[in-house]
Amino acid sequence: MNTQYGSGPHDGSDDGSNTDYVQILDAGGNVRPGAEVPDLGDEELLAMYEAILLARRFDQRAISLQRQGRIATYAPMTGQEGAQVATSYALAPDDWLFPTYREHAAKYVHGMSLASLLKPLYGHRDGYAIPDDVNVVPEYIPIATQVPQAMGKAWGDMIQGRTDRAVLCHFGDGATSEGDFHEGLNFAGVFDVPAVFVCNNNQYAISTPRDRQTASETMAEKANAYGIEGVRVDGLDPLAVYEVTRRALQKTKNPVDDERRPTLIEAVQYRYGAHTTSDDPSVYRDEEEAELWRERDPVDRMATFLESRGILTDERAAAIEERVNERIQAAIDEAEAYETEPEAIFEHVYEEPSERLQAQRDELERLREKYGDDAFSEVLQ
Amino acid sequence: MSATDDNTRGPPTDAEVNEDAVTDSDGAEELTLVEAVCDGLHTEMARDDSVMVLGEDVGKNGGVFRATEALYEEYGEQRVVDTPLAESGIVGASIGLALSGMRPVAEMQFMGFSYPAFDQLVSHAARLRARSRGQYSVPLVVRMPYGGGIKAPEHHSESKEAFFVHEPGLKVVTPSTPSDAKGLIAASIRDPDPVVVLEPKLIYRAFREPVPEESYEIPLGTAAVRREGEDVSVFTWGAMTQPSLIAAEELAAEGIDVEVVDLRSLSPLDTETITRSFKKTGRAAVVHEAPRTGGVGAEVAATIQEEALVYQEAPVKRITGYDAPMPLHAVENYYLPQAVRIQDGIREIVEF
Numbered sequence: 001m002n003t004q005y006g007s008g009p010h011d012g013s014d015d016g017s018n019t020d021y022v023q024i025l026d027a028g029g030n031v032r033p034g035a036e037v038p039d040l041g042d043e044e045l046l047a048m049y050e051a052i053l054l055a056r057r058f059d060q061r062a063i064s065l066q067r068q069g070r071i072a073t074y075a076p077m078t079g080q081e082g083a084q085v086a087t088s089y090a091l092a093p094d095d096w097l098f099p100t101y102r103e104h105a106a107k108y109v110h111g112m113s114l115a116s117l118l119k120p121l122y123g124h125r126d127g128y129a130i131p132d133d134v135n136v137v138p139e140y141i142p143i144a145t146q147v148p149q150a151m152g153k154a155w156g157d158m159i160q161g162r163t164d165r166a167v168l169c170h171f172g173d174g175a176t177s178e179g180d181f182h183e184g185l186n187f188a189g190v191f192d193v194p195a196v197f198v199c200n201n202n203q204y205a206i207s208t209p210r211d212r213q214t215a216s217e218t219m220a221e222k223a224n225a226y227g228i229e230g231v232r233v234d235g236l237d238p239l240a241v242y243e244v245t246r247r248a249l250q251k252t253k254n255p256v257d258d259e260r261r262p263t264l265i266e267a268v269q270y271r272y273g274a275h276t277t278s279d280d281p282s283v284y285r286d287e288e289e290a291e292l293w294r295e296r297d298p299v300d301r302m303a304t305f306l307e308s309r310g311i312l313t314d315e316r317a318a319a320i321e322e323r324v325n326e327r328i329q330a331a332i333d334e335a336e337a338y339e340t341e342p343e344a345i346f347e348h349v350y351e352e353p354s355e356r357l358q359a360q361r362d363e364l365e366r367l368r369e370k371y372g373d374d375a376f377s378e379v380l381q
Numbered sequence: 382m383s384a385t386d387d388n389t390r391g392p393p394t395d396a397e398v399n400e401d402a403v404t405d406s407d408g409a410e411e412l413t414l415v416e417a418v419c420d421g422l423h424t425e426m427a428r429d430d431s432v433m434v435l436g437e438d439v440g441k442n443g444g445v446f447r448a449t450e451a452l453y454e455e456y457g458e459q460r461v462v463d464t465p466l467a468e469s470g471i472v473g474a475s476i477g478l479a480l481s482g483m484r485p486v487a488e489m490q491f492m493g494f495s496y497p498a499f500d501q502l503v504s505h506a507a508r509l510r511a512r513s514r515g516q517y518s519v520p521l522v523v524r525m526p527y528g529g530g531i532k533a534p535e536h537h538s539e540s541k542e543a544f545f546v547h548e549p550g551l552k553v554v555t556p557s558t559p560s561d562a563k564g565l566i567a568a569s570i571r572d573p574d575p576v577v578v579l580e581p582k583l584i585y586r587a588f589r590e591p592v593p594e595e596s597y598e599i600p601l602g603t604a605a606v607r608r609e610g611e612d613v614s615v616f617t618w619g620a621m622t623q624p625s626l627i628a629a630e631e632l633a634a635e636g637i638d639v640e641v642v643d644l645r646s647l648s649p650l651d652t653e654t655i656t657r658s659f660k661k662t663g664r665a666a667v668v669h670e671a672p673r674t675g676g677v678g679a680e681v682a683a684t685i686q687e688e689a690l691v692y693q694e695a696p697v698k699r700i701t702g703y704d705a706p707m708p709l710h711a712v713e714n715y716y717l718p719q720a721v722r723i724q725d726g727i728r729e730i731v732e733f
Binding site for chain 2: 072073101120122123124125128141142143174175177178179180205206207208212213214278279283284339340341342344345346349354356357360361364367368370371375376377378379380381
């Protein structure tokens with residue numbers, strides 16, 4: 001395993017005693033002795049911090065919107081923003097991102113607008129539509145199904161000679177139990193495709209703890225079974241995640257000697273909050289457990305690191321906070337003003353709608369004209 | 382007595398029980414549908430040690446809809462099992478457990494996440510009896526919440542009952558009332574063959590009704606007449622029973638007398654009740670939230686053609702979800718059959 005940047009301390013995580021992972025910042029946000037800070041300029045580091053802070057504030061606002069009944073079920077990411085932002089920061093614009101329903105910040109950093117992240121939560125599928133210049137596929141909700149698809153995308157690009165681009169695929173610890181995880185990684189190894197697989201091990205698949213998901217000591221070691229490299233990184237250390245991801249992406253494009261292109265990265269993190277706003281973690285875990293992880297919070301660590309270098313000042317921090325909140329508010333306003341027409345149900349089912357589907361569209365239109373839209377408001381009334 | 386009494390055994394009807402009582406003198410508690418599912422599991426686990434529950438988050442968490450609440454505390458981790466996140470693994474393991482003599486009840490967290498288990502269900506659970514020439518059977522229950530109308534995310538709202546109904550060797554049931562939920566769960570667990578229990582999550586907590594404390598079965602393959610009528614038969618199931626009944630009451634004011642038949646069992650179909658109702662009315666609508674093409678409504682319509690053609694006064698009308706992916710929630714209520722659509726469709730049949 002790749003641990004040249006220094007191993008982490010025992011962190012009290014419940015996934016066993018193995019805290020042998022890549023770390024650049026210690027729990028307090030100081031650069032570990034002997035660790036090398038990624039080659040990023042001050043502005044890039046500040047931008048990364050701003051994106052991490054934006055992710056935290058976005059999460060807080062989204063949870064609040066759900067509680068007010070303005071949006072539907074939301075999957076929070078607090079605690080995981082650092083890994084999401086850092087993995088996407090490592091991507092080149094031409095690289096492709098395969099996110100899950102929790103990777104809001106990863107999608108945003110790789111080019112999706114904040115309003116588009118919110119639209120599905122307001123019930124509009126149009127939020128999944130991807131602008132032509134953004135290489136993000138619609139988020140995956142059925143678990144692990146993206147793994148073989150990401151492999152296939154990387155494979156297709158490689159076959160067609162697009163060797164300057166890679167695919168980065170996210171999934172969680174629970175996904176490693178699904179057949180699709182095995183099949184996707186096995187294909188990736190066999191066909192040696194330019195793909196990086198990121199397991200966001202946040203310790204829980206809804207209520208199921210990591211040690212119930214697999215008897216393996218780590219998620220990263222599963223890579224051994226596929227003949228590819230596995231790397232374990234402190235997922236609450238944005239600099240370490242960035243560096244590990246950057247190196248993995250570089251290897252997909254320029255493998256040296258007999259290196260195989262794919263890498264499985266296990267980003268060890270913790271879901272501070274609920275699985276979704278429908279979930280109540282107090283039923284299945286101890287709140288004290290989260291506190292141990294909060295002591296290594298990615299927002300705080302990044303802020304401390306930047307402050308110690310004189311990059312983040314009080315003045316800059318205040319400006320960032322204000323800008324972030326303004327952006328989120330603007331996105332909420334845009335998403336709330338958005339409307340989906342009922343005819344949209346029938347759009348994009350096929351390139352050419354069948355006659356039967358067109359007849360069904362006409363049928364709904366006729367019923368709406370006859371009875372008015374209020375008649376369609378509640379199924380049980 | 383009504384046709385309802387001909388077709389059901391066990392639970393008392395609303396009229397027989399004081400609705401205000403939490404527990405009536407006969408030991409019937411007021412439960413929601415999801416509570417009745419849980420009560421059914423509890424009752425069966427109490428009477429048969431081989432019954433076990435397994436799935437994602439069914440143990441300590443009590444299920445994401447609380448359908449297995451408190452079972453873990455009552456029966457322990459050997460019989461109420463939080464599995465790794467793997468639907469094919471859950472159903473495949475359940476087939477093996479059934480072969481070993483257990484009575485597994487597997488939960489698929491949502492129907493939209495059951496597809497990894499499809500191979501295990503259709504290639505193996507459904508046909509091991511046939512392949513072993515009767516030597517082995519797979520007494521397995523697979524429960525899955527299905528259907529729309531709850532503002533759920535993508536993939537959480539589909540109604541794909543036709544996938545399972547199409548498979549010989551599988552039985553498929555769906556309750557529309559709490560008391561039926563308990564009775565169908567019991568009958569499914571005791572059945573010697575694999576049964577898919579589809580739970581309409583839109584009405585998981587929509588209303589309460591008295592559910593007997595004791596164990597009872599609703600026999601698989603029996604429909605229930607929810608409202609008797611002379612003019613038109615509506616065949617429906619699950620969450621769509623409710624808007625069908627609302628539509629029937631509205632139409633009664635116009636002098637149209639609608640019979641509402643809740644099929645409850647989609648495989649096997651209660652063709653006797655379907656045919657009897659249609660012979661009386663000569664006109665029929667099928668209401669389901671699944672897409673129209675290839676839906677179970679087509680099977681009902683074909684059954685009517687085969688069994689009661691000479692009684693037919695009008696085409697059988699399908700009032701269904703559309704042949705498009707289930708939309709997200711901003712417009713999902715336009716996708717689902719509403720009382721207004723059902724009324725409109727019934728008027729069309731009557732005026733034919």
